[in-house]
Amino acid sequence: MSNVLRTxxxxxxxxxxxxxxxxxxxxxxxxxCLDKPPKVDVVSVDSFNNVxxxxxxxxxxxxxxxxxxxxxxxxxxxxxxxxxxxxxxxxNEDLETYKKLIQVLPAGKFVPQNYIQSEFMHYPxxxxxxxxxxxxxxxxxxxxxxxxxxxxxxxxxPRGFPVRRYWRMMYWMPxxxxxxxxxxxxxxxNDPYELALLAIKRISSxxxxxxxxxxxxxxxxxxxxxxxxxxxxxxxxxKIVANHxxxxxxxxxxGFRIWLRKQSIIYFILRTEPSPAIENEEEDExxxxxxxxxxxxxxxxxxxxxxxxxxxxxxxxxxxxLAVAATGTSSKNSLLSWIRFLEKDGNPRLTHIPILxxxxxxxxxxxxxxxxxxxxxxxxxxxxxxxxx
Amino acid sequence: xxxxxxxxxxxxxxxxKGSFGVYPALTDWTRRRGVHTSATTLEFHExxxxxxxxxxxxxxxxxxxxxxxxxKQLKKExxxxxxxxxxxxxxxxxxxxxxxxxxxxxxxxxxxxxxxxIVTSDSDHAxxxxxxxxxxxxxxxxxxxxxxxxxxxxxxxIQNSGYCNMMTKRVSKSFQRDSFLDWSPYTHLNLxxxxxxxxxxINIHVAGQFDIxxxxxxxxxxxxxxxxxxxxxxxxxxxxxxxxxxxxxxxQAPLPLYRITNFGITVSDKADGPFQLEIxxxxxxxxxxxxxxxxxxxxxxxxxxxxxx
Numbered sequence: 001m002s003n004v005l006r007t008x009x010x011x012x013x014x015x016x017x018x019x020x021x022x023x024x025x026x027x028x029x030x031x032x033c034l035d036k037p038p039k040v041d042v043v044s045v046d047s048f049n050n051v052x053x054x055x056x057x058x059x060x061x062x063x064x065x066x067x068x069x070x071x072x073x074x075x076x077x078x079x080x081x082x083x084x085x086x087x088x089x090x091x092n093e094d095l096e097t098y099k100k101l102i103q104v105l106p107a108g109k110f111v112p113q114n115y116i117q118s119e120f121m122h123y124p125x126x127x128x129x130x131x132x133x134x135x136x137x138x139x140x141x142x143x144x145x146x147x148x149x150x151x152x153x154x155x156x157x158p159r160g161f162p163v164r165r166y167w168r169m170m171y172w173m174p175x176x177x178x179x180x181x182x183x184x185x186x187x188x189x190n191d192p193y194e195l196a197l198l199a200i201k202r203i204s205s206x207x208x209x210x211x212x213x214x215x216x217x218x219x220x221x222x223x224x225x226x227x228x229x230x231x232x233x234x235x236x237x238x239k240i241v242a243n244h245x246x247x248x249x250x251x252x253x254x255g256f257r258i259w260l261r262k263q264s265i266i267y268f269i270l271r272t273e274p275s276p277a278i279e280n281e282e283e284d285e286x287x288x289x290x291x292x293x294x295x296x297x298x299x300x301x302x303x304x305x306x307x308x309x310x311x312x313x314x315x316x317x318x319x320x321x322l323a324v325a326a327t328g329t330s331s332k333n334s335l336l337s338w339i340r341f342l343e344k345d346g347n348p349r350l351t352h353i354p355i356l357x358x359x360x361x362x363x364x365x366x367x368x369x370x371x372x373x374x375x376x377x378x379x380x381x382x383x384x385x386x387x388x389x
Numbered sequence: 390x391x392x393x394x395x396x397x398x399x400x401x402x403x404x405x406k407g408s409f410g411v412y413p414a415l416t417d418w419t420r421r422r423g424v425h426t427s428a429t430t431l432e433f434h435e436x437x438x439x440x441x442x443x444x445x446x447x448x449x450x451x452x453x454x455x456x457x458x459x460x461k462q463l464k465k466e467x468x469x470x471x472x473x474x475x476x477x478x479x480x481x482x483x484x485x486x487x488x489x490x491x492x493x494x495x496x497x498x499x500x501x502x503x504x505x506x507i508v509t510s511d512s513d514h515a516x517x518x519x520x521x522x523x524x525x526x527x528x529x530x531x532x533x534x535x536x537x538x539x540x541x542x543x544x545x546x547i548q549n550s551g552y553c554n555m556m557t558k559r560v561s562k563s564f565q566r567d568s569f570l571d572w573s574p575y576t577h578l579n580l581x582x583x584x585x586x587x588x589x590x591i592n593i594h595v596a597g598q599f600d601i602x603x604x605x606x607x608x609x610x611x612x613x614x615x616x617x618x619x620x621x622x623x624x625x626x627x628x629x630x631x632x633x634x635x636x637x638x639x640x641q642a643p644l645p646l647y648r649i650t651n652f653g654i655t656v657s658d659k660a661d662g663p664f665q666l667e668i669x670x671x672x673x674x675x676x677x678x679x680x681x682x683x684x685x686x687x688x689x690x691x692x693x694x695x696x697x698x
Contacts, residue, residue: 139659168637168639172637176610179610179612180588180610180612181612181614182586182612182614199586199615202586202614202615202616203614203615203616203617203618205614206614206616206618256585256616256617257585257662257663258585258586258615258616259585259586259587259615259660259662259664260586261658261660262658262659262660263660264586264660264662267616269617271617313618314618316617316618316619317528318528319617321617321618324616324617362527362528363528363583363617364526364532364534364583364665364667365534365663365665
C-alpha cells in the first residue's frame, strides 16, 4: 500500500515540475521523496504522554478519540502504544479497558474466509497484537469473560489465534484464581494499615485461637508518637509468657518482610530462646549385658520419661515466638508502646522480664531499624522538597 | 507428540517472512535495507539442549589440557562405577513404603549439601537485574535468598524479566551417563520450609530424548505463609501441570514419576524486592488413599483446537 502511495507522490511531483524541467528528472524524483521525514504513526507515543490527568476516564477518552477519526488506520500501532501505557494510567487490572482496547479493531474485517486463511494466521500483525493484549491480561491476573469471546470471534472468526488463546486462559486462569490458602482481596489495598492487618492475620493463621488486636499509641500516656500497632497473640502464647522465667531475656526482633502479592510489610516478633528439646534416651534393644528375667528379678519401678507435654506451634527449634506485630512507623518507640500494650492486655509478667532489641535474628535476614528510619527520613525529605502549590 | 507450542506460531510467521519476502505489514524501509529487525528461525529443530544459553562448561582451551582433564575425570568415573557395581551386588532396595513416612531427598545441613544445586537468575545471562544466592543459614537450613527485579534491560530483545531459580544438577551415573530419579512409589511431594509470603514455583523436570521434549517440565505453585513459623507443605504429584519453555501445554498428561531429571524452585512473581525462602528438607511420601493420576481434564475436544494444539 505504501508503495502505491509513494509512486503516487512521485507522479504528483513529476506533474508539478513538468512545466519547468524535463520529463526524465521527474522519474528520479523518488530520491527527494526519501529525504522527507518518514510517515508519522497515527497515534504517536507522545499523545498518551501528553495527557495531563492519567486515570481510567482519560484513557478511555483517548480510545474514544481514536475511534472517532474518520479514516481509522494503524490499529495495531495504536493498540501496541496503548498497551504500553496501561500501568501508567492505572487501568492494568480493569477488564472494561481491555474490552475497549479489543473494540478498537473493527468487527468483521479480519475474519478469515477459508481454511487456508484461518490456519495460516490471517492478518498476522492484528492477531499477534491481540495475543499480546491477552498476554498482558494474563500477566495482570485479569480473567476475561464471555463477552470477550464474542468480541474476539467477531473480529478473528471462531478459529482465530486470539480466540484459541482466550480458551486456554479461560481453562487455566479460574483454576488458579482462588487456589492460595491465604487469599488476598482483589484489588489489594494500598493502605499500609489495611495491609498490616492482612499480614498479621495471615501470620497468625498458624494458630486458630490467635487474636489480632489494633492499638493506638495515643491511648498510652508515655508514648511519643501517634500511630497504630497491629498485634497478634494467642492464648497459648500468653501462657508461655506467664510461665517465662524472670532471668531469661525476651527479644524484639525485626523487621522481617512479608509479601502480600506485590506489596510488602515489615513486621516484628517477640521471641525467646527455644525451650529445651525433649531428650529421648536411646535404648539399645540388642544389648543383653544387663538382661533381666521378669520371673526371677524384682520388677523395675517403671518411671517413664517418654511422656512429655506436647509443644505448641509457637515453640519452634529456633525460638519460641511470643507475639507478632506491625506498626505504622516501624520505630523503636512504637515497639516499646507495643510491649506496654501487651503488658496491659493479659501479659503482666512482661514487666518483670528483661526485653532486648536486637538487630540480628536467627530467623533469617533482618532489615535493620536504623536503615528503615533513614529511608523513611529520605522519603519525608523528598516529600518536603516538592513545592506545594 | 502432537504438541505445538505457542511460540511456534511466531516461528511459523518468521519462516514465511524469510523465504517469500512478501509480508503484508513489512514496511518498505525494512525491505529496502534487507535487514531483519528480529531474529529469524528457519526450522523447529533445536541444536542445543540449553537453547543457546551460556553453559560455562568450557573449562579448557587447548586439546592437551582437555585430555589431561579428561584423564583426571576418568579416575573419578571409575571410582563411581565401582561403587555402582557394589550397589548392584549388595542389592538393597526399599521393600516397604509406609504411609505418612517422608523419604527425604534433599536436606540442607552442611556446605556439601549445596553441591547438588545450581542457582541461576536472569542477570547471569544479561537478561535482567535479579540477584540470588543459596547458602546455609544461621540455624543450619538452606536459605535461598536474593533480590528480585523485573526491570527489563533495554536491548530491544527481551520483553520480560525477573526470575531467580534453584535447580538440582542432572542425575547421572558413572561416565556421565544420563540417569533418572524414580519417584513412582510416592504420591505426594513434602517440603518443610519458611517463606516470606510470596508464591514460588516448583518445577519437576522430565527432559526426554528428543529436542521437543528437552524442556518438558511439570510445575505447581508453592504458596508460603510468611512470618516466623515453619510450614510443611504436601502437594500431590497429580496436581502438577505440564509446561514447556514457560508455556502451559494444551495436552496435559500425568507426571511420569519414574523418569525425573531435575527438581527446581523458581521465584518470578513480579514483586520487586528482596525474597527469602528457608528450606529444611525436600522429600516425598505415599498416601495410599490418593488415587488421582492427574487433576486436569483428559478428554479430547473436537471443535476448538486445530492442528496439534
